[in-house]
Amino acid sequence: MASLVLSGDTSGAITVSAPAISGSNTQTLAAVTGTLAPVVLGTAQTAPFTDNTRAEFTGIPPWVRRITVMLSNISTNGTSFHQIQIGSGSFATSGYTSQFWGGTGTSNVITTGFGIFSIATSTNTFAGSIILTNISGNTWVSNGNCAYTNVNSVGWSSSGSSGTAISGTLDRIRVLTVNGTDTFDTGSVINILYE
Secondary structure, eight states: OOEEEEEOSSSOEEEEEOOSSSSOOOOOOOOTTSTTOOOEEOOOEESSOSSSSEEEEEOOOTTOOEEEEEEEEEOBSSOOOEEEEEESSSBOOSOOEEEEEOTTSOEEEESSSEEEOOOSSTTOOEEEEEEEEEEETTEEEEEEEEEESSSOOOOEEEEEEOTTSOSSOOOEEEEEESSSOOOBOTTOEEEEEEO
16 A cells, blocks of 8 residues: 655654555645635733724634634623624724624624624623634624623524625634723633634
8 A cells, every 4th residue: 555644844744545446546635725724723812902992813814714703701891792893904894784682682783793792781701602604705604602601691692794894805803892992801811713
């Protein structure tokens, strides 16, 4: 059986072996833009952030088709709901269609980003994850669940579509409040995983 060994730069190796059967087969590896692209974890950001009103992740590669936004111990000094905005060159602040359940137990609709279940009081914290998926072209859809972490609660859902929000390939993402001015409390942690 013929084998091909691919050695790592510092350690480890992957061995590809051809089966001992007659004939030959062709296996075409996906390009970096294909479905076998690597999974990459961002660098976790812990509040206080740069200006403490938003956590931003830039430099996202063009091959990314799925982004998981992970939230832990999220709290702010105000009562504004939270949202995720994406962008291509700059952040899009309109053109979304998003619905989510807020801390008051009511449905909320916003067009300034992907809405996230969040607190309607500055004394509670929440955690969870939101998944953004590239459905076609530059259109992204979202779905996820978050819940209170300091009081008894159940998960709440959020979903939405970027629609015409961005006109180019996504290269950035950020989490902020809908009013854009509430500041995150110390200990709030936000990270992304993209693939």
